[in-house]
Amino acid sequence: MPAVFTDEQRAFAAAIDELCQRECGTREQRDALTDHGKEAHNAEFYATLAELGWLGVGLPEEDGGSGGGITEQCLLLERTGYGLAPMGGWVTTVVVAGPYLKFGTDDQRKRAVTSIASGGVHAISMSEPEAGSDVGALSCRAEPVDGGFVVNGQKTWCSNAHIADNILLVARTDATGKKHDGLTMFEVPADADGLSISQIDTMGSNEVNDLYFTDCFVPVDAVIGQVNQAWPQLMAGLNGERLYLASAMLGRAKRAFDDTVAYVKERTQFGRPIGSFQALSQRIADLATELECAELLVYSVAAAVDANPEKLLPREASMAKLKATETAKKVALEGMQMMGGYGYATEYDMESHLRATVVSTVYGGTSEIQRDIIATTYGL
Known part of the structure; x- marks a missing residue:
């Protein structure tokens, strides 16, 4: 993890990793929680996150949240994305929180934050x-x-x-x-x-x-x-929406990368691990570099938003969403290629990594739309 994190944020990330490893660390556990991958959300697992106070991590304490910032929300999405945790309902829920916090009445804001922090799902x-x-x-x-x-x-x-x-x-x-x-x-x-x-x-x-x-x-x-x-209310929430999607896919990309590395270390052909062949080892090096760049971009933008929550960062937020989702797709595609036929088999997670990452370049504003937004900020 980059050095920009505080000790508390690092401890939070470690706690998320520990929970995911315990509750959904094996394929058997994940299959049981998701009906063999058909469901992205498990209500019981989600209730556990609510009991821990994590679902309200970036919401105001006075409204029932935990008082953190967008960096903590991104950490939750990234580390649960890496852990393949069945909490798909939280991405849209945390996006919905923004309009309530910025534009809702006191009663609306209180009701929404209380619902979100206690495990309610919003679309x-x-x-x-x-x-x-x-x-x-x-x-x-x-x-x-x-x-x-x-x-x-x-x-x-x-x-x-x-x-x-x-x-x-x-x-x-x-x-x-x-x-x-x-x-x-x-x-x-x-x-x-x-x-x-x-x-x-x-x-x-x-x-x-x-x-x-x-x-x-x-x-x-x-x-x-x-x-x-x-419309202006939607525009005011784009920093958050794009960072949330970027964070979730950053976590998924890291998981696809680690799964790929583990496979090429173990799989042998021609009397040696396939990862020892330069054709694969250099691709791994390139993917690792791309992931590092994506992580630094996502969390530097998150830090900028936390430092000035009211400032719109259309260029930076679009860059983070574009870089993280396109990198995630590339990692999954490369992972499938390096795994050969096994990359397509449902026995392994790579085929689900590919499905999850390809669609991420479409929802929440396609990669083409993100590029248009970035170009517009340069007067093009």
Whole structure:
């Protein structure tokens, strides 16, 4: 770990590693917790994290959290990513925490933080069939009525909605202005009348969902922040979202790397370990260097956010997400290649590393979108 960590942060990371090793350190344990890899989230394991106080690690003490910063949140995601811990619900949950903390009323903030710290799962819904990278093009409508709004429309690719207590919905409340105007955030219970949740089958797991709203009523006090101001509210949370995704994939990349190194040390061909052949040993050296760069970038940006939480760092946060996810994908692809046919076998974890890392370059803003954002900050 880089020298930028405090003793307390190092101890926190070590405690996470110890828990993961004890609770999900073997393939048999992970299969039992995840229905043989089909589920990314285990409620019992998640409850253990809540009891330890880790789920609220970056949330204010006055609202029921532990009072840490974004670095501690990144450490939790990185080390549980490395440990293959079944806590997929926390990534979206910690993303949702941001709007509540920044824009929620006292009651909304207190309720959300208490829920998150005690083990509640939250989801955020932005994407639609015709609005993915172009979030401003969304058309799911929330029409004002007496006492609140009525929502109609479809959302898609909503991670963790099927296990969530609440969904932070971004819907259109005004279509008369520019496309990024007229968007509003709403807190919607996952069991609300008029909301139907349907899981989408993907490679190896079921984490994402379609949401169908049919005359779904949400009261006026379900608005998070201001009506028609969801876009600037979303922009205010991008530092966190991109760092969380980067951290989780940094951990997964480290695990894929270590699994690869272990394999090439043990596998023998032509009378020697395959890792001793220069064609593989130099690839390992390159991957190790890329991982070190990704780690330093992720945690230097996290430190910058902790030093100035209100400052937007679009270039740096996008760089961290881009570097960590692309590095993770590269490590998994190289690991599969070096393992040969065994890399494809479900007996080993490499095939699941590949599935997890490839999609990470798509969700939360594709690598292409991250590059566009970075280029824009240079006036291009």
